[in-house]
Amino acid sequence: MNDVKTLIESIKNPETGNTLHSENRIKELKVEENALTLVYDREGISPLQKRQIEDIIYNELSGKVDEDNIVIKTVSKDSSDVLAKSEKTAKPKSEQPANLKVGHGSIPKKKKIDTIKNIIAISSGKGGVGKSTVSVNLAYALHRKGKKVGLLDADIYGPSIPMLLGKRDAKPLANDDKKIMPVEVEGVKFISFGLFIGEKDPVIWRGPMLGGVLNQFLFDVDWGELDYLLIDLPPGTGDVQLSMIQAVEMAGVIGVSTPQDVALLDSTKGLKMFEQVKTPILGTIENMSYFVPDDMPEKKYHIFGNGGVKKASESLGLEFLGEVPLEIALRESCDQGVPYMSNQNNEGKPVWNAYLSIANKLTGEDNKKGFFNRILGK
Ligand SMILES: Nc1ncnc2c1ncn2[C@@H]1O[C@H](COP(=O)(O)OP(=O)(O)OP(=O)(O)O)[C@@H](O)[C@H]1O
Numbered sequence: 001m002n003d004v005k006t007l008i009e010s011i012k013n014p015e016t017g018n019t020l021h022s023e024n025r026i027k028e029l030k031v032e033e034n035a036l037t038l039v040y041d042r043e044g045i046s047p048l049q050k051r052q053i054e055d056i057i058y059n060e061l062s063g064k065v066d067e068d069n070i071v072i073k074t075v076s077k078d079s080s081d082v083l084a085k086s087e088k089t090a091k092p093k094s095e096q097p098a099n100l101k102v103g104h105g106s107i108p109k110k111k112k113i114d115t116i117k118n119i120i121a122i123s124s125g126k127g128g129v130g131k132s133t134v135s136v137n138l139a140y141a142l143h144r145k146g147k148k149v150g151l152l153d154a155d156i157y158g159p160s161i162p163m164l165l166g167k168r169d170a171k172p173l174a175n176d177d178k179k180i181m182p183v184e185v186e187g188v189k190f191i192s193f194g195l196f197i198g199e200k201d202p203v204i205w206r207g208p209m210l211g212g213v214l215n216q217f218l219f220d221v222d223w224g225e226l227d228y229l230l231i232d233l234p235p236g237t238g239d240v241q242l243s244m245i246q247a248v249e250m251a252g253v254i255g256v257s258t259p260q261d262v263a264l265l266d267s268t269k270g271l272k273m274f275e276q277v278k279t280p281i282l283g284t285i286e287n288m289s290y291f292v293p294d295d296m297p298e299k300k301y302h303i304f305g306n307g308g309v310k311k312a313s314e315s316l317g318l319e320f321l322g323e324v325p326l327e328i329a330l331r332e333s334c335d336q337g338v339p340y341m342s343n344q345n346n347e348g349k350p351v352w353n354a355y356l357s358i359a360n361k362l363t364g365e366d367n368k369k370g371f372f373n374r375i376l377g378k
């Protein structure tokens with residue numbers, strides 16, 4: 001195991017380019033048969049660089065030491081995070097710049113949920129583009145195709161799935177194993193923060209606590225066997241999204257954009273974040289693509305321009321999954337809490353066909369290139 005020790009000692013501080021060893025940062029290094037404990041001084045190392053260092057360690061040790069047996073801890077001069085500091089009632093030294101220290105401890109490794117075949121997050125660069133509507137209706141489109149589907153509302157600041165499913169008053173129960181039972185609506189299981197708080201309660205919880213809630217939604221909900229778990233992410237890029245995609249092994253992400261917001265697709269607020277954390281981008285959906293009046297079905301109005309997301313996706317090398325037109329019945333179904341795709345009366349309408357076609361692409365039935373079969377391991 002000497003080589004593991006040498007390896008750890010040779011890891012560099014990205015800030016200075018010197019090894020952690022030469023900077024006297026390694027405070028404890030215990031290498032045992034298939035186990036490693038490392039405590040290092042992260043003073044002056046940013047959270048991002050800390051992540052880089054620990055990523056390198058995990059990568060280098062893969063195959064040598066079991067991931068579950070790697071424990072990495074950090075210390076710093078003024079030690080500990082904000083919470084711990086307040087607990088110890090430590091006072092900042094006078095005339096020292098105040099700073100926040102975050103992220104002590106090891107990076108949790110992505111966990112797998114054995115009973116769920118594919119976890120797919122639905123994301124967008126900004127709010128109001130129809131992410132929740134897409135999540136709900138894609139869930140029902142997949143359900144129509146005989147798939148077992150779950151829906152996780154990760155939008156803890158503005159949870160809208162209970163409303164979209166007409167279940168604002170549902171209260172999830174716990175089973176004998178103390179796991180949360182998801183609420184089932186027309187064959188699709190869902191969970192949402194909205195079921196645990198009053199609609200008018202202000203959400204003043206701090207990010208880390210909310211991260212904990214999402215971890216519970218992933219790991220402490222009795223999802224049972226699922227073919228797909230769709231996650232409705234909050235808009236943009238932030239802690240919530242990051243902690244979620246780093247907590248669990250996902251099949252990948254679908255980006256939703258409207259034609260007028262296409263510039264955001266590839267932006268730092270859009271899909272870039274997922275590439276940076278090595279989460280595959282399964283494809284893109286253009287929502288509110290065009291409008292077909294009920295009384296003039298032969299007409300197609302491209303209100304916000306034509307084909308923008310498709311073009312942008314092609315130029316970014318992303319799979320384009322399809323366009324969902326604007327339809328009054330879709331908006332009404334959201335307001336009434338009856339999912340459009342769960343209502344047979346909508347069969348054959350443009351939006352209905354659009355969702356079925358996207359679902360076909362995901363399940364690999366409309367998939368000449370075999371792209372999703374490859375990605376989703378069918
Ligand atoms: N294709 C569509 N046709 C008609 N109305 C639509 C369509 N897609 C979404 N809507 C409507 O647009 C509004 C916003 O949609 P939705 O709440 O799904 O967006 P979101 O991206 O989840 O928003 P937020 O960022 O607030 O979570 C809703 O009123 C919804 O009914």
Ligand SMILES: [Mg+2]
Pocket residue numbers: 131132133155160232
């Ligand atoms: Mg939403």
